[in-house]
Amino acid sequence: xxxxxxxxxxxxxxxxxxxxxxxxxxxxxxxxxxxxxxxxxxxxxxxxxxxxxxxxxxxxxxxxxxxxxxxxxxxxxxxxxxxxxxxxxxxxxxxxxxxxxxxxxxxxxxxxxxxxxxxxxxxxxxxxxxxxxxxxxxxxxxxxxxxxxxxxxxxxxxxxxxxxxxxxxxxxxxxxxxxxxxxxxxxxxxxxxxxxxxxxxxxxxxxxxxxxxxxxxxxxxxxxxxxxxxxxxxxxxxxxxxxx
Amino acid sequence: xxxxxxxxxxxxxxxxxxxxxxxxxxxxxxxxxxxxxxxxxxxxxxxxxxxxxxxxxxxxxxxxxxxxxxxxxxxxxxxxxxxxxxxxxxxxxxxxxxxxxxxxxxxxxxxxxxxxxxxxxxxxxxxxxxxxxxxxxxxxxxxxxxxxxxxxxxxxxxxxxxxxxxxxxxxxxxxxxxxxxxxxxxxxxxxxxxxxxxxxxxxxxxxxxxxxxxxxxxxxxxxxxxxxxxxxxxxxxxxxxxxxxxxxxxxxxxxxxxxxxxxxxxxxxxxxxxxxxxxxxxxxxxxxxxxxxxxxxxxxxxxxxxxxxxxxxxxxxxxxxxxxxxxxxxxxxxxxxxxxxxxxxxxxxxxxxxxxxxx
Numbered sequence: 001x002x003x004x005x006x007x008x009x010x011x012x013x014x015x016x017x018x019x020x021x022x023x024x025x026x027x028x029x030x031x032x033x034x035x036x037x038x039x040x041x042x043x044x045x046x047x048x049x050x051x052x053x054x055x056x057x058x059x060x061x062x063x064x065x066x067x068x069x070x071x072x073x074x075x076x077x078x079x080x081x082x083x084x085x086x087x088x089x090x091x092x093x094x095x096x097x098x099x100x101x102x103x104x105x106x107x108x109x110x111x112x113x114x115x116x117x118x119x120x121x122x123x124x125x126x127x128x129x130x131x132x133x134x135x136x137x138x139x140x141x142x143x144x145x146x147x148x149x150x151x152x153x154x155x156x157x158x159x160x161x162x163x164x165x166x167x168x169x170x171x172x173x174x175x176x177x178x179x180x181x182x183x184x185x186x187x188x189x190x191x192x193x194x195x196x197x198x199x200x201x202x203x204x205x206x207x208x209x210x211x212x213x214x215x216x217x218x219x220x221x222x223x224x225x226x227x228x229x230x231x232x233x234x235x236x237x238x239x240x241x242x243x244x
Numbered sequence: 245x246x247x248x249x250x251x252x253x254x255x256x257x258x259x260x261x262x263x264x265x266x267x268x269x270x271x272x273x274x275x276x277x278x279x280x281x282x283x284x285x286x287x288x289x290x291x292x293x294x295x296x297x298x299x300x301x302x303x304x305x306x307x308x309x310x311x312x313x314x315x316x317x318x319x320x321x322x323x324x325x326x327x328x329x330x331x332x333x334x335x336x337x338x339x340x341x342x343x344x345x346x347x348x349x350x351x352x353x354x355x356x357x358x359x360x361x362x363x364x365x366x367x368x369x370x371x372x373x374x375x376x377x378x379x380x381x382x383x384x385x386x387x388x389x390x391x392x393x394x395x396x397x398x399x400x401x402x403x404x405x406x407x408x409x410x411x412x413x414x415x416x417x418x419x420x421x422x423x424x425x426x427x428x429x430x431x432x433x434x435x436x437x438x439x440x441x442x443x444x445x446x447x448x449x450x451x452x453x454x455x456x457x458x459x460x461x462x463x464x465x466x467x468x469x470x471x472x473x474x475x476x477x478x479x480x481x482x483x484x485x486x487x488x489x490x491x492x493x494x495x496x497x498x499x500x501x502x503x504x505x506x507x508x509x510x511x512x513x514x515x516x517x518x519x520x521x522x523x524x525x526x527x528x529x530x531x532x533x534x535x536x537x538x539x540x541x542x543x544x545x546x547x548x549x550x551x552x553x554x555x556x557x558x559x560x561x562x563x564x565x566x567x568x569x570x571x572x573x574x575x576x577x578x579x580x581x582x583x584x585x586x587x588x589x590x591x592x593x594x595x596x597x598x599x600x601x602x603x
Contacts, residue, residue, distance in 0.1 A: 011452070046313075046442050051458075058456045064442040066313055067456040068306065069336055075303035079310025080442070082296055083267055083318065087443055108299035 007033025009042045014059040022222060024179035024209025025053055025121050029060055031182055032090075032119065035189035036063065039197075045088035048077045050097035052128045054121065057092060071102025074109045077116045088196060089116040096126050099135040099158050110164045113172060113201035117192050120160060120204070122176075123211040124230060131214030136160075138233055143214075157233050161206050165239040171195075173203035174240040179210070180227060181236070191243055200242055208234060245426050252390050252417040253278035256347055256410070257286060259394025260319060262428055264435050265345070267294040267318040269307040274359040275414030276321040276349040301326040305333025305344075312342050313455070315440025317398060319345035323414075324353055327365055327372075334407050335373030339457040341472065342441075343401035343408065347394070350413040350502075352580030360414035362580040363502055363553040366561065369409050370531040376469060378476050380408045380483055381531040383501040386416035391423050395433065402436040404479050411530065413553075415503050415582065476532070485528035486537055490516065494523030495546040496595055497571075499538075499562050501527055504551055504583050511588035522592055530558075535565045542571045547595050551576040551583055 006012070010033045019026040036042055047063045049055060051070035058067040068076045077091040098106050098120040109116070125143050126132040132145040135158035140149040150157075161176045168174060173195035177185035185207065192203035208230050210222040217225055250258070256279050260268075268283040270276075280297070287295040294316070298304040304320050311318035322330050327348055337344040350365040352358030371377035380400055382393045393410050401408035428435055439446070442453055459465040489509055491497050500508040505526035515522040525541040527534050542548050548571050552558040555577050563573065576583065576591045 011454075044443075048310075055456075055458050058458065059454045062452045064452055065454045065456075066310075066442060067454075067458060068309075069332055069457070072302060072306040072332065072336075075298060075306035076310040076313075078298075078303075079267075079269060079296065079307030079318070080314045081310075082294055082307070083311035083314035083316035084440075084443065087314065104299050105303055108303070 006030070007037050009033045009036040009061050009063060011059055011062045017060060018056040019053065020213045022210060022212040022219065023053070024123060024207070024211065024226065027179040028119070028121060028185065028207045028209055029057055031179070031185045032189055033061060034186055035193060036061065039190060039193055041088050041193070045090060046080060048073045048080070048089065048091045050093040050102070052094040052096055052126065054092050054094050054097065071097045071105065073097060074102060074105040074116070074118065078109055078114045081114065081116050088193065090193065091116055091118045093118065093120050094127070095120060095122045095134050095136040099160055106160070107167070110168050110172065110202050110204065113169045115196050115199065115201050117196050117203045118205070119189070120206045121209045122160075122206050122230070122234065123209045125211060125214050127211050127214050138229060159234065161204065161239050164204055168202055168240065170240070171200040171242050172240055173200070173242060175204070175238045176206040176208070176234060176236050178208040178226060178231065178236055180223065188238070191241065195242065206234070208236070245424060245430065247422050248425050249420055250423050251278065251420050252386060252412065254282045255390040255423050256321075256394050256417070257282040258425060259391040260398065261286065261293070263395040263398035264317050265319055265398060266292065266316045267296070267311045268320065269296045269298055269304040269311070269318060270320050270322065271298055271301050271304050271326060273301070273323050273326040275351060275417045276323050276347060278417065279321040279347055301329035302332055305330040308344055309333055309337060309342055312344060313441040315438050315444070317402065317438045319347070319398070321347040321349065323349040324351040324365070325356060327368055331368065331372040334379070335375050336457055337407040338373060338375045338378050340455060341405040343405050345397050345401050345408050347410045347412060349417045350411065358580055360418070361553065361582060362413065363504065364557065364580060365411065366530060366554065366557040369411050376473065377531060378406055378472055379531055380404070380406050380529065381411055382409070382485070382528055383411045383530050384416060385503055385506040386419060387421040388423050390416060391425065395428055399433070399436045400483065402438055404483070406476065411502065413503060480532040483529055484532060484534045486534040487524070487526040487528060488537065488541060489524040489526070491523030491525055491541040493521055495521045496592060497541055497545050497548050498522065498524045498588065498592070499548060499550045499558070500524065500552065501530060501558060504553060507583050507585045508551060508588055510585035511592065514585060514589055515592055520592070520596065530561065533561060533565045538562065538566050539569055542566055542569050545571050547572045547574055549574045549576060549588070549591060549595065551588060551591070553578055553581055553583060555579045
C-alpha cells in the first residue's frame with residue numbers, strides 16, 4: 001500500500017481528522033488502521049479510547065468504538081474482554097491516561113496479564129490541555145507547569161515499557177515504537193495484537209509522537225526532538241516478544 | 245418456593261442470579277465485601293458466572309461498564325469511600341444510558357468514618373457525579389426485600405437504561421433472616437434480556453457503533469440531557485414505589501426510609517395500640533421520589549416527623565418534594581447511628597404533648 005493512501009478501516013466521514021497539523025498521534029493511528037486492515041479484524045474488534053488528545057479519535061475508525069473517562073480505558077477494556085473473550089480489544093491512551101491518572105490500572109492489567117492490547121502515545125507533555133508537565137517530560141524540557149524546565153525534583157522521565165517488562169509474565173508483548181517509522185511500528189502493532197489473538201495475554205506498545213503545537217517546534221525541530229532527543233531517553237525496540 | 249435462613253449479602257447474590265446477572269466486578273469494602281465473596285463462591289461453581297476483583301473501585305465501575313457494553317448483565321457493590329470513587333463510572337453510565345446495577349451498603353461518613361451503618365450515602369447515590377441525578381435508587385429495609393429488589397434492580401436497569409442502585413447498609417447486609425427464594429417466573433416477573441451495545445450481531449452489516457461521552461457544542465449536550473430528562477419523567481410513574489402505612493387517618497405522619505422505616509413501622513404499631521393516630525410514609529424509590537403520594541399523605545395532618553441516620557439528607561429530600569405543604573415538621577436525626585422504635589415513640593409522644601421542637 002502506498003503510504004499516502006488511507007487505511008480501509010478509517011472512517012472516511014470523520015476525515016480530515018481532528019488532530020493538529022504535524023501531530024504524531026494521527027500518524028500512529030493511521031498505522032494502526034493499516035494493522036487493522038492487514039490483520040482483517042475490523043469487525044471482530046473494539047477500539048476503546050481515553051480522554052486527552054486521544055478522545056479526538058472516537059470516530060476515527062470504522063470499528064465499534066467506546067470513548068471513556070480519563071485513565072479508565074483499561075479497566076473498561078478488561079471488563080469488556082472478560083465478558084466477551086472472543087472480541088479483540090485495543091485500548092488507546094496518552095501518557096497521562098496510562099502513566100499518571102490511570103497508572104494503577106496499567107500496572108494491575110499488566111500484572112494480571114489481561115489479554116488486551118494497549119497503545120500509549122508518549123509526546124512528553126499533556127497536549128489537550130495546552131502542554132503541561134507529564135510523567136514523560138524530558139529533563140530540562142519546558143512546559144506550562146514547569147516553566148524553567150523539568151527538574152530532577154519533579155521526577156525522572158517515566159519509562160513505561162521498561163517497567164512493564166519487569167512486572168509482566170513471559171507471555172506479554174512489550175515494545176516502544178515511533179510514529180515516524182511506519183513499517184517498524186506497523187510490525188509492532190501486528191505482533192502486539194496477534195499476541196492477544198493467539199491467547200498469550202497482555203500486549204503494550206508505547207509510541208513516541210511529535211507535538212509541534214505544544215513543543216513550539218517547526219517541522220525539522222519536531223522530528224529532531226522525537227527521533228533524537230526523546231529516542232535517547234526512550235530507546236525504540238521490542239522489550240519482550242514472545243512470538244517466535 | 246422455599247425459605248432459607250440467609251445473611252443479607254447472600255440474599256442479594258441469590259437475587260442477582262435469579263435476575264440473570266452474569267458478572268460481578270468489585271473491590272472489597274465493608275459492609276459489602278460478603279456480596280463479592282458469595283458471588284466469587286458461586287462463580288467458582290458455575291462457569292457461566294464471571295467475576296473480576298479489580299485494583300480499586302474506579303476499575304470495578306469501569307470494568308462493569310465494559311462488560312455491559314459487551315451485552316452482559318454485570319453489577320458491582322460498594323460503600324462509603326468506594327461509592328465516592330465509583331461516581332466517575334456512574335456518571336459515564338448516566339451520560340451513556342448504561343444499565344449499571346450497584347448495591348450500596350451505606351457506612352458512616354464522611355471519609356473512612358465507621359464501617360457498618362449509616363444513611364449518609366443518600367445524596368451521593370441519588371445525585372452523585374457531575375450530572376443531573378438521572379438514576380433509579382431503591383432503598384430497602386432488609387430481609388426479603390434484598391431478594392425482591394435485587395431482581396427488580398436488574399429488570400429496571402435493562403428496561404429503562406438508567407443506572408440503578410439498591411441502597412442498603414451493613415445492618416441489612418450482615419443480618420441473617422428468613423427469605424423466600426423463588427424464581428421470578430413463579431411470580432409472573434419477566435426477566436429483561438440484555439443486548440450488546442458494541443459488536444451487536446443484530447446490527448446492520450457494514451455499520452459501526454461509536455459511543456462517546458464528549459460533545460463538541462454546549463447545545464448538543466443540552467439537547468441530549470433534555471431528552472434524557474423527558475424520558476426519565478415519562479417512566480417515573482412506572483417506577484415509583486412507596487409504602488403507605490396507616491397515614492389515612494393519622495394525625496402525625498412519620499417519614500423514614502430503609503431500615504429506619506422498619507423501626508418506624510414498629511413504632512406505629514405500638515403507638516396505635518395506645519390509640520394514637522400515627523402513620524408512616526416510606527419512599528422505596530428515593531429517586532425518583534413519590535412526590536404526589538407524599539403530598540397526599542401529609543395534607544391536613546397535625547405534624548410530620550422525619551427520622552433518619554443522617555443529619556438531614558433525607559429531610560432535605562422530603563421537604564423539597566412536599567413543598568408547599570405547610571404541615572409542621574419535626575425531626576429525629578442521628579448521623580451514622582441506628583434508630584430504635586422506642587426513640588421514635590418517645591419523639592412522637594413529645595409531639596403529641598406539644599413539647600417537640602420544630603426542625
